[in-house]
Amino acid sequence: MEKVKIMIDGLEIEVEKGTTVLEAAKEVGIHIPTLCYLKNVNEPSSCRACVVEVGPRLIASCTLKAEDGMNIKTNTKKVREARKTVVELILSDHKRECTSCLRNEKCELQSLANNLNIRELRFEGERTRAEIDYSSPAIVRDIEKCILCGRCIATCSNVQTVNAIGFINRGFGTIVGPSFDKPLADSVCINCGQCILACPVGALYEHENINDIWREIENPDKLVVVQTAPAVRVA
Ligand code: FES
Numbered sequence: 001m002e003k004v005k006i007m008i009d010g011l012e013i014e015v016e017k018g019t020t021v022l023e024a025a026k027e028v029g030i031h032i033p034t035l036c037y038l039k040n041v042n043e044p045s046s047c048r049a050c051v052v053e054v055g056p057r058l059i060a061s062c063t064l065k066a067e068d069g070m071n072i073k074t075n076t077k078k079v080r081e082a083r084k085t086v087v088e089l090i091l092s093d094h095k096r097e098c099t100s101c102l103r104n105e106k107c108e109l110q111s112l113a114n115n116l117n118i119r120e121l122r123f124e125g126e127r128t129r130a131e132i133d134y135s136s137p138a139i140v141r142d143i144e145k146c147i148l149c150g151r152c153i154a155t156c157s158n159v160q161t162v163n164a165i166g167f168i169n170r171g172f173g174t175i176v177g178p179s180f181d182k183p184l185a186d187s188v189c190i191n192c193g194q195c196i197l198a199c200p201v202g203a204l205y206e207h208e209n210i211n212d213i214w215r216e217i218e219n220p221d222k223l224v225v226v227q228t229a230p231a232v233r234v235a
Contacts, residue, residue: 004068009075021061021072022050032074033083033112035090035149035200037062042154042198047147048086049112051079058082084116092123094201095144101202108200109147130175135183138191138207143175146203152176152195164189176203 002017008025015024023039025032036047045063052061053073061074073079091113098104130143150167153176157163164187168175178187196204 004066004070006066006068006070006072008072015066017066019066021052021054021059021064021066021070024066025052025061025072025074030074032061033115034062035108035112035147036151038151038154038198041158042149042151044150047090047149049083051082051086053079080116083112084118087113087116087118088121088123090147091118091121092125093127094147095127095142101145102205103202107202110201126172128172128175133177133184134207135185136189136191136207137185138193139184139189139196140205140207141177141184142203142205143177145201146176147201148174148176149200150176151198151200152204155194155198156189160190160192160194162188162190162192165195 003014004017004019005012005014006021006024007013008021008028008030011028011030013024013028015027019027022032022034022037032052033049034047035049036042036044037050043063045060048060050061051058052064053076054064054070058078061072087109090109094109098107098110101107104110128144128146133141133143148167153165153167156165164184165177166179168177168179168181175181178184178189193206196206199205
């Protein structure tokens with residue numbers, strides 16, 4: 001396998017050609033934050049939390065292939081400010097009820113905001129509004145917390161091959177859900193829950209009454225939890 005030499009934060013390393021800068025940095029213990037990235041499952045390069053500096057440019061490292069002689073900086077002022085702006089923009093359309101959220105202190109967005117020392121938000125504007133979808137006996141969907149990373153969609157389609165959810169609408173109106181914005185219970189969802197594991201925030205979570213509901217349902221055989229692939233691990 002052909003190798004390339006790159007410089008990351010002053011450290012010269014050799015990696016296989018085709019390795020992304022994100023993975024190369026990981027190999028030498030340099031942490032670059034990510035939100036939308038799930039290795040080999042979801043690599044849309046859409047959140048931009050992973051930007052690094054290469055020459056005069058800021059580039060998303062999760063899809064940037066290492067090239068011979070590349071000089072990458074992962075923690076400059078410019079990089080930190082860009083990441084901060086990215087996270088502030090995401091937070092500007094996020095239901096920020098962190099203290100009562102199930103993912104409090106286990107939320108990737110909250111953790112990144114803390115690491116970037118975000119103490120106040122510069123951006124306020126229109127917010128996505130939607131009722132919480134409690135229709136499924138297993139999975140609750142809170143669109144107002146969704147950050148549109150697409151990890152749940154990719155897991156549902158590429159890993160589980162169920163295709164119950166996708167992006168709906170366009171522009172600011174974009175949300176994640178079953179086609180035609182139907183309730184989850186009316187979709188082909190098999191209640192495997194892998195989307196919950198893939199979600200970086202609290203937009204998808206296990207129904208708190210799941211055990212009661214399962215006892216109550218008339219025909220439980222129809223709702224057996226199926227796991228067709230190993231659980232997705234957060235990168
Ligand atoms: Fe790279 Fe989202 S993690 S763009």
